Amino acid sequence: MAELTYREAVADGIRQEMKRDENVVFLGEDIAAAGGVFKTTVGLLDEFGPIRVRDTPISEQAILGAAMGAAMTGLRPIAEIMFSDFLAVCWDIVANQMAKARYMTDGQISVPLVVRTANGGGSRFGAQHSQSVENWAMAIPGIKVVAPSSPADVKGLLAAAIRDDNPVLFFEQKSLYAIKGTVPDGEHIEELGKSKVLRQGSDVTIVALALMVPRALEAADRLQEIDGISATVIDVRSLVPLDTSTILSEVSRTGRMITVEENPRLCGWGAELSSIVAEEMFFDLDGPIVRITTPHIPLASADHLEDLMIPSVDRIYEEVRKSMN
Amino acid sequence: MAELTYREAVADGIRQEMKRDENVVFLGEDIAAAGGVFKTTVGLLDEFGPIRVRDTPISEQAILGAAMGAAMTGLRPIAEIMFSDFLAVCWDIVANQMAKARYMTDGQISVPLVVRTANGGGSRFGAQHSQSVENWAMAIPGIKVVAPSSPADVKGLLAAAIRDDNPVLFFEQKSLYAIKGTVPDGEHIEELGKSKVLRQGSDVTIVALALMVPRALEAADRLQEIDGISATVIDVRSLVPLDTSTILSEVSRTGRMITVEENPRLCGWGAELSSIVAEEMFFDLDGPIVRITTPHIPLASADHLEDLMIPSVDRIYEEVRKSMN
Amino acid sequence: MAKEPEKKSIKNYLSNDDIGETVRKELFRLQLECRHVEQKAYDLFLQNLIKGTSHLGLGQEAIAAGFGGAMKEGDYTFCTYRGHNHTLVRGASMTGVLGELMGRQCGLLGGKGGSMHLTSVEHGAMGSYAIIGAHLPIAIGAAWSAQYRKSNQVTVCFFGDGTTNIGAFHEALNMAQVWKLPVIFVCENNLYMEYTPISEVTAVENPAADRAGAYGLESIIVDGNDADEVYRHAKAAMEKAREGEGPSLIEAKTYRHSGHSRADPGDYRPDGELESWLERDPLPMYRSRLLEFGLSEDEVLEMEADVMKRVDEATEIAKSSPPPTEEVMATEVWADGSSTWRN
Amino acid sequence: MAKEPEKKSIKNYLSNDDIGETVRKELFRLQLECRHVEQKAYDLFLQNLIKGTSHLGLGQEAIAAGFGGAMKEGDYTFCTYRGHNHTLVRGASMTGVLGELMGRQCGLLGGKGGSMHLTSVEHGAMGSYAIIGAHLPIAIGAAWSAQYRKSNQVTVCFFGDGTTNIGAFHEALNMAQVWKLPVIFVCENNLYMEYTPISEVTAVENPAADRAGAYGLESIIVDGNDADEVYRHAKAAMEKAREGEGPSLIEAKTYRHSGHSRADPGDYRPDGELESWLERDPLPMYRSRLLEFGLSEDEVLEMEADVMKRVDEATEIAKSSPPPTEEVMATEVWADGSSTWRN
Numbered sequence A, B: 001m002a003e004l005t006y007r008e009a010v011a012d013g014i015r016q017e018m019k020r021d022e023n024v025v026f027l028g029e030d031i032a033a034a035g036g037v038f039k040t041t042v043g044l045l046d047e048f049g050p051i052r053v054r055d056t057p058i059s060e061q062a063i064l065g066a067a068m069g070a071a072m073t074g075l076r077p078i079a080e081i082m083f084s085d086f087l088a089v090c091w092d093i094v095a096n097q098m099a100k101a102r103y104m105t106d107g108q109i110s111v112p113l114v115v116r117t118a119n120g121g122g123s124r125f126g127a128q129h130s131q132s133v134e135n136w137a138m139a140i141p142g143i144k145v146v147a148p149s150s151p152a153d154v155k156g157l158l159a160a161a162i163r164d165d166n167p168v169l170f171f172e173q174k175s176l177y178a179i180k181g182t183v184p185d186g187e188h189i190e191e192l193g194k195s196k197v198l199r200q201g202s203d204v205t206i207v208a209l210a211l212m213v214p215r216a217l218e219a220a221d222r223l224q225e226i227d228g229i230s231a232t233v234i235d236v237r238s239l240v241p242l243d244t245s246t247i248l249s250e251v252s253r254t255g256r257m258i259t260v261e262e263n264p265r266l267c268g269w270g271a272e273l274s275s276i277v278a279e280e281m282f283f284d285l286d287g288p289i290v291r292i293t294t295p296h297i298p299l300a301s302a303d304h305l306e307d308l309m310i311p312s313v314d315r316i317y318e319e320v321r322k323s324m325n
Numbered sequence C, D: 001m002a003k004e005p006e007k008k009s010i011k012n013y014l015s016n017d018d019i020g021e022t023v024r025k026e027l028f029r030l031q032l033e034c035r036h037v038e039q040k041a042y043d044l045f046l047q048n049l050i051k052g053t054s055h056l057g058l059g060q061e062a063i064a065a066g067f068g069g070a071m072k073e074g075d076y077t078f079c080t081y082r083g084h085n086h087t088l089v090r091g092a093s094m095t096g097v098l099g100e101l102m103g104r105q106c107g108l109l110g111g112k113g114g115s116m117h118l119t120s121v122e123h124g125a126m127g128s129y130a131i132i133g134a135h136l137p138i139a140i141g142a143a144w145s146a147q148y149r150k151s152n153q154v155t156v157c158f159f160g161d162g163t164t165n166i167g168a169f170h171e172a173l174n175m176a177q178v179w180k181l182p183v184i185f186v187c188e189n190n191l192y193m194e195y196t197p198i199s200e201v202t203a204v205e206n207p208a209a210d211r212a213g214a215y216g217l218e219s220i221i222v223d224g225n226d227a228d229e230v231y232r233h234a235k236a237a238m239e240k241a242r243e244g245e246g247p248s249l250i251e252a253k254t255y256r257h258s259g260h261s262r263a264d265p266g267d268y269r270p271d272g273e274l275e276s277w278l279e280r281d282p283l284p285m286y287r288s289r290l291l292e293f294g295l296s297e298d299e300v301l302e303m304e305a306d307v308m309k310r311v312d313e314a315t316e317i318a319k320s321s322p323p324p325t326e327e328v329m330a331t332e333v334w335a336d337g338s339s340t341w342r343n
């Protein structure tokens, strides 16, 4: 097992798939010669050459459009959108084109592509470079939505996304790029659409995604130590498809669910999950479903303010504890 | 009280506000000389002239950008985006710019503008011209989101949106344009952020928006007649701000809530509302919270298929009835 | 108004000898098919058998036909909601087209897509796109893929004058040229967006051709009502693309005879404008040319009768095709055929 | 590389007599302020007092200063994340700028916006925008508003070379010209996007100037390292705008001395490129010119000392300003000052 950073796991996943399948190509801004602004794609240009690893103009619609057109005609492109906030400038290609082409043509068109993007806050970049927008993607029928929390998942889920025959939005949390973790040697691939139970408890199920996963785990430890509250922690990993079976079975065991979302509150993935549980497991619940989210406010830049907004270990700990009374 | 169509109420609302305040200007594609592709703005060019009512190129980013820049510097623009699906091509201006400018500048910048758009299905236009995307807007902190179901509300809420000092997205349901209703004579203005209880019952609260409102009302009548089920029907009207106080108080009376959404299921406004109720009223509920939505599928074009997808009176009736057992 | 546009860059042929009879008949047949299928579509609206909207290309057939005649099997077409003609000329079935407009099982898209999204991948018709501009970037992707696969396929992307003012146009043109992609952008300038004259909202006179230089491309204007002229430019641009010399941008001047869409009577057009363009209707013009070049009236009548017969047959088959079943509503969201988003 | 760019459209002045001493001193002072505030910002990074990212305009000061000198009170500036200079030259306080970079209460935005969003509406600095291209459409809106209100205000919108390849650029330029708006688009061509040379991804040599024609505009290239040249072009374009003759697009050739942002050492630049541009560093060049035109070394030193002193003072004030309080976190989402989305 190699010890890799979340950042290194990105290039590792791409490398594994580019070696395996020459139809995999990669394009984006500053991804080739510069190795990516987050240094996630260092070395790929050297290894695979400028025909397969292409720097583009600042033209996000053209980037995703080109990826889509190439995917429709035999390639399996990976496109990078540097910050997930910029999905807004090419949202038409995501929401109206790649998501709908197969259905509208009754299956004539396939769009096997991956859009990788740096998502989320914690870097003091301010409101236009820090958003968690995985819920934007989740709201669009026809796109798969993945958001890993560990280096092993980055590699394994990215490989799975590349091999998937559907458009996949792959959200990398930029504050996690520096974290380290072990990644299996040799070919590594995970299955899309599976959540992971990282810790099993008996009192409450905490469901988290990406950056919120390590924080939820730490809060769970503290709940155990200080309050004797035994929490399950689930890493959702994939919002679409959504592994409701794992989540519902854990919630039915613990009788309580708490979601921890980095996105601003309204219409976050936690709302969807809450509504599923409130509809399907109502009679199995012992208490309210609680959502912990960033407040419904654009993200501030100053470190003091940003830290107040994104759910912290302290806040998760406090809110779970409070909800147990 | 005049009898107006939903369509006529649009021009009526704009006219009222343009007469009142010369800073109100209006721009969009084919809105001036042609009176709008849905004929919602007929007569405005003649009345207010080409300086205040301007046809634009097919440049949605420029349309909303121009509206925003004008709003920042003293005007109160109304911009039309012909179909709400096209918000995807200018989503950056909506989600990253107009929504965030005030907060990012700590209140230095005001963005008093309205984006009107034809939203929703029922016209057999297919997946790129029929979406209900009010949840896209609801997910973005900093935008108000309004969706009227009656001619009186079109006029009154549009007037309120124009006078509001914040960016407001105003979703007109295109299948409602032909419906008629009475609209108060003289100046008519409603308050943003208020839901409307259209029918009060004791067994269940049905919460609906736009095109789903008349359908929910009809289903409620049928439930009463056939099954003796007494339903409250609430027209949400405004998703942001959200009138949780009216909704929660009705739900606490009936002990049950059912939402009826036209949007595809995931991350719809009903999910948000369900999560609020599941958190704050858990112990007052007598049964699961049920969401009735369009399935999470792009909308089909053929009339037979489209009718199967968008919640119908029959489906609302059946699902409410089933949920009461 | 309908004045013959200036011809740049390709020499102004005095005779049409270079086209040859086989191609000439083919171009006429393609135009006839477009014209009659769309006229039938119009009748079907009036009978309320087409429920949604529909955008006819009546009057613009020479462009689709000229390119259709020049393209080879395997080449890719990307077009707009006004894409019946472009889809038909690639060989898509009339039944499939008319069936889709009526929302029937036999429709090209099984009723899921409708008039604005006609697609026939087996014929290289890679889709009709209903959001202005979106398909230009997608088309360059297909061209990139062909370049990468060294497949020698050319991509042709059709769009309207109004489309030249949206951002995606700009991004696609630039990237196509930087990457020297085998793609041809064809702007069908029919003078109008939906109802607004393009001249009122555009900073240059020729919305595509006057911008070619911004992408290092040659400015090309062609008479879009003359299928031969279109064919010649199509051939030249396709050759250039196949030889690895990159993209072309062609502005074809034309006019649509009907309104923008089903709902539009077109009464924003100045008096006489339609009439003057009807004098240059591509169909009768091309018909006369066939006669000039020696085809007999009988031969032409036979071609016309044949097309009309096939259109009538297709219409009957499409009309008798049932609406899609409830089961298909939820298929083909995902590549596994399902629409499942949870387990 | 750093060869003097060709000068078009405005006559090539041999002397600088037309500028005059008052303006000349003003232009120098503005450049000095930009340079020293940004050098201070760089020091503050190294001390880890600036937490987020930051994009310096070191080397590009002459453009901001030239326009700053030419603009009048009430005119509007729109700029990018690389907007410290453009904000400062309008009169925004150094304390406010440095405080914002450090996320302090005294910051222009109270810590909410950060380095990439500097704004000072009272000075006409209408915001720094961090999504490429977005502010061009917004700037035309401000110009439209000025035109509508007959206020005689001109809007100046700054952006980089890389920005010319995004869709919003195209839409804004076209609409500005169609509506004859009083807006000046200033492309600061510093040869690079973030790390990628603009020449590798652009279909034309001069990414802005070679596209002016696509919007019916004159092609204008200016030496962006010469504040006088910039000032002259700024004056001319502002006059044109104020006289109702519509927009201008100006491409200013320049170079950034530092990396793209805080995290970037800039090692993608070929050997010698930076050095050759440093020879044309706008500050020493302008300093020599002042001396040439008769200012004494002492006068110049005094100006420099004064700016440095004010920068140091501002830095101390900003450093001692506390971080924003928890209470402000949730203010100013809405016009009523609140962030309430429900009752």
Ligand SMILES: Cc1ncc(C[n+]2csc(CCOP(=O)(O)OP(=O)(O)O)c2C)c(N)n1
Binding pocket: B029, B058, B060, B082, B086, B089, C082, C130, C131, C132, C133, C159, C160, C161, C162, C163, C164, C190, C192, C193, C194, C260
């Ligand atoms: C992004 C976007 N904006 C607006 C529309 C609405 N719309 C459909 S067709 C059309 C006019 C297009 O004009 P043009 O490009 O000249 O094509 P034509 O219809 O003349 O063939 C408009 C504005 C759209 N479909 N997509």
Ligand SMILES: Cc1ncc(C[n+]2csc(CCOP(=O)(O)OP(=O)(O)O)c2C)c(N)n1
Binding pocket: A029, A058, A060, A082, A086, A089, D082, D130, D131, D132, D133, D159, D160, D161, D162, D163, D164, D190, D192, D193, D194, D260
């Ligand atoms: C839509 C969008 N795409 C990408 C980026 C990331 N990005 C920030 S600055 C930059 C380079 C911009 O280059 P240029 O326009 O030349 O301006 P410069 O930084 O040189 O001043 C890029 C790609 C962004 N902020 N927005």
Ligand SMILES: [Mg+2]
Binding pocket: C160, C161, C162, C188, C189, C190, C191, C192, C193
């Ligand atoms: Mg047109």
Ligand SMILES: [Mg+2]
Binding pocket: D160, D161, D162, D188, D189, D190, D191, D192, D193
């Ligand atoms: Mg640059």
